[in-house]
Amino acid sequence: MSVAEIAPPATAPARVIRQAPPVHTEPPAVRIAIITVALVFLGLVIGLPLVSVFVQAFAKGWQTYVAALVDPDALAAIRLTLIVAAISVGLNLVFGLVASWAIAKFEFTGKSFLITLIDLPFSVSPVVAGLVFVLLFGSQGLIGPFLQANDIKIVFALPGIVLATVFVTFPFVARELIPLMQEQGTSEEEAAISLGASGLSTFFRVTLPNVKWALLYGVLLCNARAMGEFGAVSVVSGHIRGLTNTMPLQIEILYNEYQFAASFAVASLLALLALVTLCAKTILEKRLTREH
Amino acid sequence: MGHGSVTAGRQSISFRRRSVIPGFGLTFGLTVTWLSLIVLIPLAALVLKTTELSFERFVAIVTAPRTLHALAVSFGISFAAALVNAVFGTLVMWALVRYDFPGRRLVDAIVDVPFALPTAVAGIALTALYAENGWIGSLLAPLGIKVAFTPLGILVALVFVGLPFVVRTVQPVLADLDKQYEEAAASLGASRGQTIWRVVLPTIWPALLTGFALAFARGIGEYGSVIFIAGNMPNVSEIAPLLIVVRLEEFRYADATAIAVVMLATSFILLFIINRLQQWTERRTTER
Numbered sequence: 001m002s003v004a005e006i007a008p009p010a011t012a013p014a015r016v017i018r019q020a021p022p023v024h025t026e027p028p029a030v031r032i033a034i035i036t037v038a039l040v041f042l043g044l045v046i047g048l049p050l051v052s053v054f055v056q057a058f059a060k061g062w063q064t065y066v067a068a069l070v071d072p073d074a075l076a077a078i079r080l081t082l083i084v085a086a087i088s089v090g091l092n093l094v095f096g097l098v099a100s101w102a103i104a105k106f107e108f109t110g111k112s113f114l115i116t117l118i119d120l121p122f123s124v125s126p127v128v129a130g131l132v133f134v135l136l137f138g139s140q141g142l143i144g145p146f147l148q149a150n151d152i153k154i155v156f157a158l159p160g161i162v163l164a165t166v167f168v169t170f171p172f173v174a175r176e177l178i179p180l181m182q183e184q185g186t187s188e189e190e191a192a193i194s195l196g197a198s199g200l201s202t203f204f205r206v207t208l209p210n211v212k213w214a215l216l217y218g219v220l221l222c223n224a225r226a227m228g229e230f231g232a233v234s235v236v237s238g239h240i241r242g243l244t245n246t247m248p249l250q251i252e253i254l255y256n257e258y259q260f261a262a263s264f265a266v267a268s269l270l271a272l273l274a275l276v277t278l279c280a281k282t283i284l285e286k287r288l289t290r291e292h
Numbered sequence: 293m294g295h296g297s298v299t300a301g302r303q304s305i306s307f308r309r310r311s312v313i314p315g316f317g318l319t320f321g322l323t324v325t326w327l328s329l330i331v332l333i334p335l336a337a338l339v340l341k342t343t344e345l346s347f348e349r350f351v352a353i354v355t356a357p358r359t360l361h362a363l364a365v366s367f368g369i370s371f372a373a374a375l376v377n378a379v380f381g382t383l384v385m386w387a388l389v390r391y392d393f394p395g396r397r398l399v400d401a402i403v404d405v406p407f408a409l410p411t412a413v414a415g416i417a418l419t420a421l422y423a424e425n426g427w428i429g430s431l432l433a434p435l436g437i438k439v440a441f442t443p444l445g446i447l448v449a450l451v452f453v454g455l456p457f458v459v460r461t462v463q464p465v466l467a468d469l470d471k472q473y474e475e476a477a478a479s480l481g482a483s484r485g486q487t488i489w490r491v492v493l494p495t496i497w498p499a500l501l502t503g504f505a506l507a508f509a510r511g512i513g514e515y516g517s518v519i520f521i522a523g524n525m526p527n528v529s530e531i532a533p534l535l536i537v538v539r540l541e542e543f544r545y546a547d548a549t550a551i552a553v554v555m556l557a558t559s560f561i562l563l564f565i566i567n568r569l570q571q572w573t574e575r576r577t578t579e580r
Binding site for chain 2 (some may be wrong): 046049125224231
């Protein structure tokens with residue numbers, strides 16, 4: 001950016017007349033200082049913790065690492081995490097598409113209020129998110145007695161974990177889709193409809209291809225959060241080993257038992273997932289900006 | 293849902309503008325239903341459960357010393373962490389937008405790590421680093437500074453989770469700021485410091501406040517990354533979300549509910565403020 005400003009050949013003679021060039025940026029010393037402070041801060045706050053996850057995971061060697069991951073409880077936790085993420089991401093994917101169609105393709109009163117409500121779970125503490133489901137479905141809860149009488153288990157079982165996860169990841173897909181679909185407007189859909197396409201085929205052949213990268217992006221972020229959610233799931237899961245422990249809960253249990261290497265081994269899988277998600281995000285963002 | 297409901301909708305529902313695109317009734321209905329089932333009804337249940345408490349009981353729970361300490365720790369340290377992030381986040385953002393240096397793209401990607409890294413993973417990693425035998429903790433120990441298992445540890449964890457909120461909120465605003473304003477200021481004789489203070493800062497200020505508020509709000513509710521490093525001493529380093537969990541494990545549902553309602557009310561107030569700040573940011577950037 002600075003090259004064009006400093007030396008545009010056509011205006012070079014004018015520079016001779018100008019007495020002191022106006023200052024557009026900071027002096028080099030200040031620039032270097034700001035970059036150094038920024039890098040040191042990021043290194044201390046984010047870089048080191050990330051590196052230490054992998055270093056600690058392999059601190060006791062490969063054998064311990066592998067042993068920690070093939071432990072039956074760890075495998076059960078991995079399996080449960082995958083199931084919970086698959087269900088909640090699927091639900092949020094459908095919801096995100098449905099909600100963004102209603103919000104982006106139509107004009108109605110109260111739209112911005114509806115968007116605020118969809119965003120609401122972002123600002124609720126994960127612990128509170130878990131608590132509301134315990135208060136609803138727990139044995140002391142509002143419909144707990146009814147559930148117990150009919151032998152339906154929600155809290156301390158898979159349905160509760162899924163509900164809490166859907167709650168905390170609720171806005172992820174919709175948030176990515178709504179602004180993009182609003183920006184794209186309705187003219188393409190209107191053209192398709194007036195040419196005789198049905199609503200569904202308009203959606204699948206016009207709208208969906210237009211938003212596919214944003215959708216994938218939202219799904220990736222949603223998945224990362226779903227697999228890593230700790231607070232909300234911790235409240236509703238009941239921490240039953242091999243049954244209702246997700247990977248983050250397994251990390252906590254191992255850590256509290258001073259099995260640090262095993263704990264970090266499980267954590268390294270989630271850290272890897274985070275890194276893969278970020279790589280995919282960077283690639284997708286490039287694609288999204290290129291298409292605009 | 294077919295044509296019938298759409299035409300009926302056109303006559304009866306006047307809150308929406310006409311459109312040839314089908315599916316409003318179906319998608320709007322599904323959206324509101326699903327939103328109610330997953331988010332609104334459960335949150336309403338929390339409020340409903342609180343009304344079972346008498347007012348005196350509610351006040352007694354919320355003003356109990358342990359609750360007040362937990363709320364003070366959560367709010368105070370979240371505020372401090374948001375301040376740290378406002379200062380250092382702005383520096384990071386400035387370096388990323390305005391300067392070119394080797395590895396800039398990688399550094400830009402790393403800012404998002406706290407968004408993607410599960411909080412429990414961050415929690416144990418930070419604890420291992422800042423414990424007395426950890427990489428950073430062992431350097432600080434001779435200086436007499438203890439971070440892990442003290443309120444300072446909570447600050448470190450909340451700085452970690454809050455940083456991307458500040459950077460990612462302010463970054464696009466500075467990137468969009470046309471350089472000609474700074475050039476105009478400079479050619480009119482303003483020093484670089486004056487230009488930043490009088491031209492750049494007023495433009496990014498609403499976004500910076502929004503980022504601060506987002507980081508603050510996130511810090512208040514944060515649980516996973518904090519509980520490992522905090523030490524969780526009642527009245528000293530116990531955060532409000534943890535106190536909810538503790539009460540729940542003691543089967544003191546009323547206590548858990550009352551504290552949760554206070555936190556939920558705070559989230560609503562902060563959400564309202566953040567919405568206002570975002571509108572302000574948008575006005576500020578479109579004016580230019």
